[in-house]
Amino acid sequence: METIIGAGIALFTMYAADRWKKSDAEKIQHTFKNIGYAVGDHEPRLFKKHKTDGYTLYTYHVPFGLIDDDKLQVLEKVLNKPVKISFTNQKLQIKVYKNKMPVKVEYDWNKTDGWTVPMGQSQERFILHDFDKIPHMTIAGMTRQGKTVLLKLILAHLINNHSDDAEFMVIDLKGGLEFNQYRNLKQMKSVASNVSETKQALSDVLNQIESDMSHYKEKGYTNVLDTNISKRKFIIVDEAAELVPPGHLSKDEKKPYSYCQHALSEIARIAGALGYRLIFCTQYPTADTLPRQIKQNADAKVSFRLPTEIASRVAIDEQGAESIANIGRAIYRTSKKHIVQVPYVENIKERLGDHFVSPTTEEDAEGRADTVQFG
Numbered sequence: 556m557e558t559i560i561g562a563g564i565a566l567f568t569m570y571a572a573d574r575w576k577k578s579d580a581e582k583i584q585h586t587f588k589n590i591g592y593a594v595g596d597h598e599p600r601l602f603k604k605h606k607t608d609g610y611t612l613y614t615y616h617v618p619f620g621l622i623d624d625d626k627l628q629v630l631e632k633v634l635n636k637p638v639k640i641s642f643t644n645q646k647l648q649i650k651v652y653k654n655k656m657p658v659k660v661e662y663d664w665n666k667t668d669g670w671t672v673p674m675g676q677s678q679e680r681f682i683l684h685d686f687d688k689i690p691h692m693t694i695a696g697m698t699r700q701g702k703t704v705l706l707k708l709i710l711a712h713l714i715n716n717h718s719d720d721a722e723f724m725v726i727d728l729k730g731g732l733e734f735n736q737y738r739n740l741k742q743m744k745s746v747a748s749n750v751s752e753t754k755q756a757l758s759d760v761l762n763q764i765e766s767d768m769s770h771y772k773e774k775g776y777t778n779v780l781d782t783n784i785s786k787r788k789f790i791i792v793d794e795a796a797e798l799v800p801p802g803h804l805s806k807d808e809k810k811p812y813s814y815c816q817h818a819l820s821e822i823a824r825i826a827g828a829l830g831y832r833l834i835f836c837t838q839y840p841t842a843d844t845l846p847r848q849i850k851q852n853a854d855a856k857v858s859f860r861l862p863t864e865i866a867s868r869v870a871i872d873e874q875g876a877e878s879i880a881n882i883g884r885a886i887y888r889t890s891k892k893h894i895v896q897v898p899y900v901e902n903i904k905e906r907l908g909d910h911f912v913s914p915t916t917e918e919d920a921e922g923r924a925d926t927v928q929f930g
């Protein structure tokens with residue numbers, strides 16, 4: 556009996572060791588076979604392997620008729636390493652990284668050039684977003700995944716980098732809880748915490764846009780980037796779902812909601828060239844919460860974890876956000892796609908202490924929204 560058990564253990568150990576011994580290239584080739592990634596008997600054929608300090612890149616010739624396939628994502632689990640897969644001109648490239656991405660990155664308060672802000676650490680490098688190249692951004696993600704931390708990071712970084720030129724209007728419809736504490740920053744023009752304050756604030760912004768447009772026309776300007784205007788005006792919406800009117804409201808009661816959605820769409824459509832930047836955030840990306848006009852004009856799309864593939868497609872036009880496993884991990888999508896660990900920012904009030912002004916009126920002290928007067 557003991558001999559049989561001993562032999563069994565030895566066989567199992569040899570089997571396990573054999574599996575363990577296989578190189579990544581062999582495991583990939585076996586995976587092609589096991590998941591049926593082939594045309595008839597023809598599987599992709601490895602023709603180049605390129606190794607660097609951080610990763611190994613395997614390039615395969617792919618038989619005609621075989622196309623890119625989401626099921627290749629299984630390689631990440633098979634190899635137990637981060638993997639990036641790309642498919643171009645009948646060539647399949649599989650990049651296998653040596654190290655996993657960090658689960659937390661601390662924000663370092665270092666300045667960056669122009670109107671860039673940190674988006675986070677990707678597998679290969681630190682990624683910045685440039686608000687002068689891409690004016691508007693949407694941010695989606697389930698609750699407690701890191702949206703507010705990213706908004707605060709953007710706010711803090713821009714104030715630290717452009718204390719005289721960055722201006723903010725925040726629509727914080729979660730009762731103003733998160734952003735009211737920053738309302739006395741000198742760069743903060745308004746924090747609206749309900750729909751009627753939002754309507755008033757957005758109406759002020761639309762009036763300013765109209766007057767900016769006349770000024771631009773008069774001067775012959777077409778874009779803020781071609782002028783010596785140094786100010787940039789950020790409109791941040793934290794939880795756009797609150798701007799969707801509840802079904803039980805009457806037609807008249809729904810009007811302020813529609814006005815706000817229309818105003819934000821207008822800002823996305825026409826105000827980028829005038830130096831306005833929209834950052835539009837939601838937990839529930841749907842056609843209602845993420846209006847088409849805003850989505851189309853926001854060329855930077857960020858998503859933290861989302862509950863379903865459908866929500867991911869609404870937020871970033873592709874699947875993937877439903878599989879994010881780490882808090883603060885996001886897909887940042889422009890014409891390129893990066894998976895990033897967003898830096899965690901703390902102690903904003905202490906760090907930006909010099910930028911707070913004392914409240915001058917009772918209204919300021921109570922933290923109500925007043926009119927927005929971008930400079």
Ligand SMILES: Nc1ncnc2c1ncn2[C@@H]1O[C@H](COP(=O)(O)OP(=O)(O)OP(=O)(O)O)[C@@H](O)[C@H]1O
Pocket residue numbers: 658659660696697698699700701702703704705838882883884896897898899
């Ligand atoms: N980039 C990050 N790195 C590490 N931890 C993070 C990061 N972002 C968020 N967290 C953690 O997750 C918590 C929730 O984050 P956050 O408040 O940003 O969530 P949220 O997505 O805005 O949620 P909600 O929609 O409910 O307001 C934070 O208090 C922090 O502990």
